[in-house]
Amino acid sequence: MDGQKKVTAIVGTYRKGGIIDTAVDEILASAREQGALVEKIHLTDTRIEFCTNCRTCTGQTGRERGTCPLSDDMAGILDKIEQSDALVLASPMNFGTVTAIMKRFIERLICYACWPWGAMAPRKRTRENTKRAVLISSSAAPAFLARYTTRITGLLKQAADLMGARTTGVLFIGLAARKQHQDIGARARRKARRLGRKLVQ
């Protein structure tokens, strides 16, 4: 690459044009204005199988991610992520956590850890976090309540860490289910813009 930063967003909402999608667009537009190349991946447009706990990927040694025997879109998505400088991970809160489609994606990130049979717990392959990440979530509940009484941002942060990204910002939009078509609001828009700039500076 010629110095141009690349930002990839992984979007776990089921609603295009909804709260999460709009917030992601704001962040990406802001990053693009700073000269970054951006890509948005809607998980609903992809085919990602469930991790079967076969441990093929985690049984492999080395710093590179383990190879998964499942044949779907996951390897292509992870290649794009590895070629990126910054990530956006976005999911609405459903039943107190990320959406099922985002959780299915996150479970497949176990390929970034070594965990042979017999070992008590997985160990991340590399310590360095060379990328940056911004996390976005939204909830029907007020933001402070949803954010601090659940593990949703912790889970997204853990996912970012596995992909080699240090979290540099969180945008949590509360009261996000008042209308079918609801604007994210001027405050969230401003914060999204700021986080987008920070992501690539």
Ligand SMILES: Cc1cc2nc3c(=O)[nH]c(=O)nc-3n(C[C@H](O)[C@H](O)[C@H](O)COP(=O)(O)O)c2cc1C
């Ligand atoms: C199946 C389902 C479960 C939900 N669970 C919660 C929840 O546990 N807490 C909450 O505050 N909002 C919950 N919501 C509301 C969503 O978080 C809210 O509609 C969403 O953040 C809006 O984002 P979107 O426009 O991208 O879909 C739920 C919505 C659905 C459809």
